[in-house]
Amino acid sequence: MTQTLTTRENTAVQQWITVCALTDIFPNTGVCALVNEQQVAIFRVQTNGEDKVFALSNYDPFSKANVLSRGILGDRQGVIKVAAPIYKQNFNLATGECLDDESVSVTTYPVQVIEGRVQVGI
Amino acid sequence: MSNKQNLIVIGNGMVGHKFLEVMAEKNATEKYNLITFCEESRVAYDRVNLSGYFSGKSAEDLSLVEPNFYEENNIQIHIGDKAVSIDRAKKTVTSAEGQELRYDKLVLATGSYPFVPPIKGKDVPGTFVYRTIDDLEAMEDYAKTSKVGVVVGGGLLGLECANALRNMGLETHVVEFAPRLMPVQIDDAGGTILKNKIEELGVTVHTEKNTTEIISENGKIAKMTFADGTELATDMIVFSAGIRPRDELARNHDLEIGDRGGIVINDFCQTSDPDIYAIGECALYNQRIYGLVAPGYQMATVAADALTETAEPTTFTGADMSTKLKLLGVDVASFGDNFGRSPDSREIAVNDSVKGIYKKLVLNKDGSRLLGGILVGDADDYGTLLQFTQNDIALPPHPEDLLMPPREGQAAAGIGIDSFPDTAQICSCNNVSKGDLISTIHDQQLTDIGSVKKCTSAGTGCGGCVPLVTTIMKSEMKKMGLTVKNDICEHFAYSRQELYSLVRFHKIKTFADLISQFGTGLGCEVCKPAVTSMLAATWNEHILEQSHAGLQDTNDRFLANTQKDGTYSIIPRIPGGEITPEKLIVLGEVAKEFELYTKITGAQRVDLFGARLDQLPDIWRRLIDAGFESGHAYGKALRTVKSCVGSTWCRYGVQDSVSFAIEVEERYRGLRAPHKLKSAVSGCTRECAEAQSKDFGIIATENGWNLYLCGNGGMKPQHAVLFASDLDKETVIKYLDRFLIFYIRTADKLERTATWFSKLEGGMDYLREVIIEDSLGIGDELEAQMQTLVDTYECEWKAAIENPDKLKLFRSFINTDAVDPNLVYVEERHQKRPATEEERKVLSAIS
Numbered sequence: 001m002t003q004t005l006t007t008r009e010n011t012a013v014q015q016w017i018t019v020c021a022l023t024d025i026f027p028n029t030g031v032c033a034l035v036n037e038q039q040v041a042i043f044r045v046q047t048n049g050e051d052k053v054f055a056l057s058n059y060d061p062f063s064k065a066n067v068l069s070r071g072i073l074g075d076r077q078g079v080i081k082v083a084a085p086i087y088k089q090n091f092n093l094a095t096g097e098c099l100d101d102e103s104v105s106v107t108t109y110p111v112q113v114i115e116g117r118v119q120v121g122i
Numbered sequence: 123m124s125n126k127q128n129l130i131v132i133g134n135g136m137v138g139h140k141f142l143e144v145m146a147e148k149n150a151t152e153k154y155n156l157i158t159f160c161e162e163s164r165v166a167y168d169r170v171n172l173s174g175y176f177s178g179k180s181a182e183d184l185s186l187v188e189p190n191f192y193e194e195n196n197i198q199i200h201i202g203d204k205a206v207s208i209d210r211a212k213k214t215v216t217s218a219e220g221q222e223l224r225y226d227k228l229v230l231a232t233g234s235y236p237f238v239p240p241i242k243g244k245d246v247p248g249t250f251v252y253r254t255i256d257d258l259e260a261m262e263d264y265a266k267t268s269k270v271g272v273v274v275g276g277g278l279l280g281l282e283c284a285n286a287l288r289n290m291g292l293e294t295h296v297v298e299f300a301p302r303l304m305p306v307q308i309d310d311a312g313g314t315i316l317k318n319k320i321e322e323l324g325v326t327v328h329t330e331k332n333t334t335e336i337i338s339e340n341g342k343i344a345k346m347t348f349a350d351g352t353e354l355a356t357d358m359i360v361f362s363a364g365i366r367p368r369d370e371l372a373r374n375h376d377l378e379i380g381d382r383g384g385i386v387i388n389d390f391c392q393t394s395d396p397d398i399y400a401i402g403e404c405a406l407y408n409q410r411i412y413g414l415v416a417p418g419y420q421m422a423t424v425a426a427d428a429l430t431e432t433a434e435p436t437t438f439t440g441a442d443m444s445t446k447l448k449l450l451g452v453d454v455a456s457f458g459d460n461f462g463r464s465p466d467s468r469e470i471a472v473n474d475s476v477k478g479i480y481k482k483l484v485l486n487k488d489g490s491r492l493l494g495g496i497l498v499g500d501a502d503d504y505g506t507l508l509q510f511t512q513n514d515i516a517l518p519p520h521p522e523d524l525l526m527p528p529r530e531g532q533a534a535a536g537i538g539i540d541s542f543p544d545t546a547q548i549c550s551c552n553n554v555s556k557g558d559l560i561s562t563i564h565d566q567q568l569t570d571i572g573s574v575k576k577c578t579s580a581g582t583g584c585g586g587c588v589p590l591v592t593t594i595m596k597s598e599m600k601k602m603g604l605t606v607k608n609d610i611c612e613h614f615a616y617s618r619q620e621l622y623s624l625v626r627f628h629k630i631k632t633f634a635d636l637i638s639q640f641g642t643g644l645g646c647e648v649c650k651p652a653v654t655s656m657l658a659a660t661w662n663e664h665i666l667e668q669s670h671a672g673l674q675d676t677n678d679r680f681l682a683n684t685q686k687d688g689t690y691s692i693i694p695r696i697p698g699g700e701i702t703p704e705k706l707i708v709l710g711e712v713a714k715e716f717e718l719y720t721k722i723t724g725a726q727r728v729d730l731f732g733a734r735l736d737q738l739p740d741i742w743r744r745l746i747d748a749g750f751e752s753g754h755a756y757g758k759a760l761r762t763v764k765s766c767v768g769s770t771w772c773r774y775g776v777q778d779s780v781s782f783a784i785e786v787e788e789r790y791r792g793l794r795a796p797h798k799l800k801s802a803v804s805g806c807t808r809e810c811a812e813a814q815s816k817d818f819g820i821i822a823t824e825n826g827w828n829l830y831l832c833g834n835g836g837m838k839p840q841h842a843v844l845f846a847s848d849l850d851k852e853t854v855i856k857y858l859d860r861f862l863i864f865y866i867r868t869a870d871k872l873e874r875t876a877t878w879f880s881k882l883e884g885g886m887d888y889l890r891e892v893i894i895e896d897s898l899g900i901g902d903e904l905e906a907q908m909q910t911l912v913d914t915y916e917c918e919w920k921a922a923i924e925n926p927d928k929l930k931l932f933r934s935f936i937n938t939d940a941v942d943p944n945l946v947y948v949e950e951r952h953q954k955r956p957a958t959e960e961e962r963k964v965l966s967a968i969s
Binding site: 080 | 612613643644646647649650679680687930931933934938940942944959
């Protein structure tokens with residue numbers, strides 16, 4: 001079940017698409033956005049009042065369902081991650097790598113917050 | 123430098139490397155310049171787990187060499203250069219690249235090569251052997267254009283190799299000459315079970331097949347033919363038909379060689395030339411080649427002792443060929459006299475072809491000692507059984523119990539670890555005794571299994587002894603007066619019980635407060651739901667409050683049960699299992715309107731499957747309008763209080779079980795606990811509601827109600843225990859209030875009442891003291907906490923649909939009202955169900 005990891009640098013972004021306001025996402029939860037027909041899970045991680053935003057594919061390669069945005073956020077040894085809600089594998093939010101099975105990873109997307117709006121790059 | 127002798131090791135496989143590790147540990151670099159030749163382009167790697175390469179392990183993962191090991195220990199390594207000749211007179215070794223190095227001592231660790239039977243066509247393209255990572259890479263490359271692969275040889279390595287082919291996606295066959303698989307380790311009965319299990323995984327096994335020819339067409343393998351006239355079409359063939367020692371260096375330079383190959387060694391692993399040693403699969407001891415890694419490691423230690431003139435050197439006197447493996451996911455173990463060859467030996471066997479388990483014990487004549495055995499399908503007891511054999515420990519009076527799982531309420535047969543002698547060898551791969559483990563655990567105050575493995579190397583070989591090592595560690599920790607750590611996860615150095623006390627004592631109401639005061643990091647999927655459950659059981663705030671959002675598992679977060687395709691199922695509360703026709707019709711109408719798959723649950727309720735996240739509020743609006751409320755099937759909470767129809771209708775009923783069930787269910791609905799809670803009320807002793815399999819069960823008597831506690835159905839059934847008899851309703855409720863809060867306060871995370879009770883010191887007598895006699899003086903407090911929870915109950919769904927902020931959660935996408943196009947259903951028995959992978963492919967091909 002090897003999935004290719006395609007981390008795209010912001011420089012390669014052709015277009016930023018606004019999906020919602022940052023405040024539409026409860027702190028330390030995720031939502032799913034449909035961007036260019038792709039399901040993108042967007043996570044808002046808040047530590048000491050400071051927000052970080054991450055974007056991954058919403059597709060969980062283990063359950064083969066579009067559910068990652070509904071997983072529980074947290075960290076393992078400081079690595080910020082989400083636990084897939086169906087079978088509980090953990091994914092590194094920054095890189096998309098699965099922390100429990102290194103042969104698996106999910107796509108990551110460039111994401112930014114501009115004037116309170118969350119934007120996904122394609 | 124000039125005083126140092128040159129010690130050359132030829133071969134950098136698992137055993138050659140082990141030898142260097144032992145030498146480095148012994149600081150032998152003060153005496154020797156250590157030099158090693160490595161023919162392959164990679165330093166030593168784990169050949170035993172080679173098939174892991176196809177399930178995602180990289181060559182680096184398989185490496186056995188710690189980074190910078192050679193540099194730090196000043197060992198000269200010649201990678202990719204093969205030693206090709208020895209001059210014993212001049213004491214030199216010459217390599218393929220033409221280097222000539224002088225040696226004082228020489229260690230041959232050249233290993234073995236795969237034996238390829240002399241079959242016509244054995245060398246055509248598409249035939250492989252299975253030994254090195256290079257072999258694997260070649261196989262992987264060729265497999266890209268292949269559909270079918272055959273392994274010739276159904277031994278241990280052959281089955282590993284079959285796993286590799288299967289992982290590459292090939293239709294896989296195993297061809298074995300003998301009448302059964304693994305003929306050296308297991309007997310016919312075990313072979314049959316193993317064959318069935320492997321065939322269930324899609325690998326076809328052909329036994330008693332003597333390959334006669336491999337036939338190619340157009341330069342590619344087409345098929346192989348057998349002596350019995352049959353044939354098998356295939357694209358590639360891997361030979362795994364045994365090993366032969368690589369003794370050519372010794373042979374060419376007149377060291378003593380066995381009749382059938384192998385470099386003859388003595389008890390010190392010395393060859394016929396006292397300055398030359400041989401270890402591992404190239405060495406022949408007592409007419410025998412040892413093709414396992416554990417004896418090879420033993421030889422490495424023996425040779426290192428001899429070469430460093432250790433005061434009390436170990437000797438090699440043959441090795442136990444006992445082994446435990448997981449082949450294609452099937453446990454297989456064999457140990458000692460596995461075939462019962464000792465005179466007058468007897469056998470006990472269990473052959474369960476339903477579960478796919480075969481276990482055989484070989485006993486001595488009077489049945490007091492275990493001589494050996496075979497385990498297929500379940501080898502969990504291997505470690506313990508091996509101890510009986512290796513340490514000649516007397517068996518318990520009924521040795522047949524060793525083959526059976528423990529009966530209800532009894533401890534497993536077998537013996538406590540304390541009765542093992544200190545000399546008992548626990549880890550045979552690295553030769554670690556019970557005494558070694560105990561002294562290291564005490565000296566270094568070790569308290570976790572990771573450190574024990576690191577400091578003793580026990581359990582770092584095949585891993586089969588890890589459960590035993592863990593038991594020894596825990597037992598020693600207890601003796602040292604240390605508590606066995608029970609932390610909830612890496613973010614809190616507290617058990618669930620301790621955290622619960624902190625929450626109550628410090629009046630903590632949010633996860634953020636708790637982790638900033640008592641934890642570290644961000645939390646995780648273990649501590650977040652556990653803490654939320656504690657907060658709910660203490661303060662009963664709405665589960666969807668913003669401060670709790672993101673702490674809940676998807677079930678609790680969206681107040682519904684996640685199913686495999688990411689949709690949800692809905693179970694409204696039907697207290698006591700009693701429902702009016704009008705409400706039943708509403709359930710039917712809702713299911714029809716939203717196209718939900720409908721099923722009656724085991725708990726007298728109705729489950730509606732296949733609702734999308736965005737449909738949940740609409741569905742619940744309809745249900746709430748009809749008078750339904752949340753059934754909390756998604757929570758670690760009270761589920762249902764099941765009931766039989768009782769004295770109102772039943773001619774046998776002695777009390778009104780339905781009314782009481784409804785009363786109990788409405789009192790405890792929504793109660794958050796360490797795990798789910800189930801209950802039932804039966805109207806007479808016939809027990810139709812099965813109350814004795816519940817966390818708390820009530821059975822009517824002529825004089826009132828009997829209360830049973832801490833039962834469990836499900837995964838590990840356990841009968842509830844009678845707590846008190848002939849109670850009136852008020853007393854039942856009072857006891858239940860106290861019992862439930864006491865359980866919630868003291869249980870571990872995800873611990874059902876049955877498990878909690880099994881660990882409770884003092885058992886039911888203690889529980890009666892606390893609850894009935896109030897021995898801890900907390901009875902009133904427990905009742906008050908329950909009453910607060912009862913008074914503040916609200917239906918979570920009702921609260922959710924009345925609050926626009928909470929409703930925002932229930933959208934498939936934040937930026938559009940579209941729905942997940944990945945959801946595909948097919949119809950079965952007039953209802954929908956998720957399409958299987960296969961059906962999806964067909965459906966997408968059509969569209």
